Amino acid sequence: MHVIIDYGMGNLASVQRAFEKLDVETKISNKIEDLKNAKSLILPGVGAFRDAIKSLEEYELIDAIKDEVAKGKNIIGICLGMQLLYQRGFEYGDYEGLGLIKGNIEYMDIKLKIPHMGWNNLKFKKDDPILRYIKEDEFVYFVHSYYAVSDNSELVAYAEYEKNVPAIVRSENVYGIQFHPEKSGETGLNILKAYKEIIEK
Amino acid sequence: MLAKRIIPCLDVRNGRVVKGKNFKDIQDVDDPARLGKFYSESGADELVFYDITASNEERKTSLEFVKKVAQEINIPFSVGGGVSSLDDFKYILRSGADKVSINSSAVKNPKLIKEASERFGNQCVVLSIDAKKNDLGSWSVYVKGGREKTDLDAIEWAKKGVELGAGEIVVNSIDEDGMKNGYDIELLKKITDAVRVPVIASGGAGTYEHFLEAAKYANVDGILAASVFHFGEIKIVDLKKYLKNNGIEIRTIERTIAKDKSENYKK
Numbered sequence: 001m002h003v004i005i006d007y008g009m010g011n012l013a014s015v016q017r018a019f020e021k022l023d024v025e026t027k028i029s030n031k032i033e034d035l036k037n038a039k040s041l042i043l044p045g046v047g048a049f050r051d052a053i054k055s056l057e058e059y060e061l062i063d064a065i066k067d068e069v070a071k072g073k074n075i076i077g078i079c080l081g082m083q084l085l086y087q088r089g090f091e092y093g094d095y096e097g098l099g100l101i102k103g104n105i106e107y108m109d110i111k112l113k114i115p116h117m118g119w120n121n122l123k124f125k126k127d128d129p130i131l132r133y134i135k136e137d138e139f140v141y142f143v144h145s146y147y148a149v150s151d152n153s154e155l156v157a158y159a160e161y162e163k164n165v166p167a168i169v170r171s172e173n174v175y176g177i178q179f180h181p182e183k184s185g186e187t188g189l190n191i192l193k194a195y196k197e198i199i200e201k
Numbered sequence: 202m203l204a205k206r207i208i209p210c211l212d213v214r215n216g217r218v219v220k221g222k223n224f225k226d227i228q229d230v231d232d233p234a235r236l237g238k239f240y241s242e243s244g245a246d247e248l249v250f251y252d253i254t255a256s257n258e259e260r261k262t263s264l265e266f267v268k269k270v271a272q273e274i275n276i277p278f279s280v281g282g283g284v285s286s287l288d289d290f291k292y293i294l295r296s297g298a299d300k301v302s303i304n305s306s307a308v309k310n311p312k313l314i315k316e317a318s319e320r321f322g323n324q325c326v327v328l329s330i331d332a333k334k335n336d337l338g339s340w341s342v343y344v345k346g347g348r349e350k351t352d353l354d355a356i357e358w359a360k361k362g363v364e365l366g367a368g369e370i371v372v373n374s375i376d377e378d379g380m381k382n383g384y385d386i387e388l389l390k391k392i393t394d395a396v397r398v399p400v401i402a403s404g405g406a407g408t409y410e411h412f413l414e415a416a417k418y419a420n421v422d423g424i425l426a427a428s429v430f431h432f433g434e435i436k437i438v439d440l441k442k443y444l445k446n447n448g449i450e451i452r453t454i455e456r457t458i459a460k461d462k463s464e465n466y467k468k
Binding site: 006011013014016018046047048108113114115116117119120121139141143144145160161180182183184185186188189 | 202206228232241260271272275276277295297299321322323324368369397398399422423452454465
C-alpha cells in the first residue's frame with residue numbers, strides 16, 4: 001500500500017486515479033500510523049508553500065515524513081509537494097520546508113508570463129530510471145509561479161522557460177515532480193509507470 | 202518552450218453536451234466525459250466545459266458531469282457558466298476541474314475574482330470576457346451571454362481582472378463568434394500586450410490559417426474553438442501538424458496511441 005498524504009491541499013483524487021490506472025494501490029490518509037505502514041509516500045499539493053507547511057505541521061506530519069524517508073522509504077512530491085521537499089520556501093514570507101533536498105523555493109523572476117502555465121517540453125539532465133518510458137522533448141503540464149533553486153545536483157529533467165526550471169528531481173529515495181503527471185496525458189502516465197517500477201522493486 | 206494550447210469548448214446542458222450532431226467517430230456524442238476523452242486522445246491540450254444549465258437548482262446535479270470528466274481524462278479542463286460564488290468554485294474544483302471560469306458574475310461582483318484567487322490560487326481563476334467593438338473603435342464588455350452591454354472597456358477590464366487575481370483571460374469576440382472569419386487579432390493583441398497572464402483566443406475559427414494567425418500575430422497562449430472541432434471540419438491532429446509545420450510551438454503526440462484508441466469508437 002502506498003499512501004497519498006492528505007493534508008488538505010488540493011484535489012488528491014486525480015493523483016490517486018493516475019496510480020489506479022497503473023494498478024498501484026494507494027490510500028489517501030493523514031494518519032501517522034498509515035505513513036509508517038506505507039510502502040512509499042506520495043505528497044501532492046496545490047496552493048501556497050506557507051499554507052501547505054502550516055497544514056503539515058497541524059497534522060503533525062512533518063517528523064513522521066522525515067522519519068520514514070530517513071529509513072529509506074521512497075517519497076515522491078508532486079507540484080507543490082515537490083517544493084515542500086526543499087529546505088526553504090519564500091512564498092508569502094520565509095518558511096522552512098521538509099529539507100529532504102538541498103535548495104530553496106523562489107519566485108520565478110522572469111520576463112515571461114507567470115504562472116508558468118501550460119505544456120512545456122522536458123530536457124534531460126541525467127539518466128534516471130524514472131525517464132525509462134519517455135523521450136526527451138515530450139510535453140508535460142505545468143502550473144506554478146515558484147521554482148526550485150539549488151546546486152542542481154538533484155536535477156534529472158528540466159523545462160526551458162526563460163530559466164531552466166527543475167521539472168524532475170531526485171535525491172536518493174526522494175523524488176520530486178514540478179509539473180502534474182496526472183494531467184500530462186500519456187507522457188505523465190509513462191513517468192508514473194516508471195516510478196511504479198521504482199517503488200515496487 | 203511553452204506550447205500553444207489547442208482547446209475545444211463543449212457546451213453542456215443538464216449534464217449532456219449540446220451542439221455537435223455530426224460526430225462520425227464516436228457513438229454517444231451527448232456524453233461530456235466520453236467526448237472529453239475523445240478530444241483528449243485526439244491531442245487536445247485542454248478542455249473547456251461551459252455549463253448552460255438554466256437554473257441553479259439543476260446545476261448541482263448537472264455538475265455531476267464534472268466528476269465523470271475528471272475520471273475519464275488526464276489533461277487539464279475548466280468549467281464555467283453561471284459561476285457566481287466561492288461555493289461554486291469549491292464545488293467545481295472538488296469535483297475535479299482544474300480551473301473555473303467566470304464572466305457575468307465577475308462584472309457584477311469583481312471581488313469574487315480576488316476572493317477566489319486568494320482562496321484557490323490564481324491559476325484556477327479564469328476571467329472570460331465577451332467583447333464587441335463599439336462606435337468609438339474600442340471594445341465594450343457584454344454580459345449575460347452577450348445580450349447585455351456594460352460600460353466596461355474590454356482591455357481595461359482585462360487589466361483590472363488580472364490585478365484582482367485572474368490567472369488567465371479568455372477573450373470571446375462577439376463580432377467574430379460563429380462567423381468563421383478568423384479571430385479578432387486586433388483585440389487579442391491589445392489584450393496580450395496589456396496583461397502578463399495567459400490569454401486564450403475565442404470566437405471566429407473557420408480554417409487552419411485562423412489558428413495560425415492567432416498564434417503568430419496575437420501572441421495568445423491558447424486557441425479555443427467549438428463548432429469546427431465538433432462538426433469534424435478541423436481535426437486536432439491535422440491542425441497541430443499544420444501549426445507545427447508553420448513554426449508554432451505545439452505539443453504533438455507522436456505515438457499512435459490516440460489514433461488506435463479512437464478506432465474503438467468507430468463501429
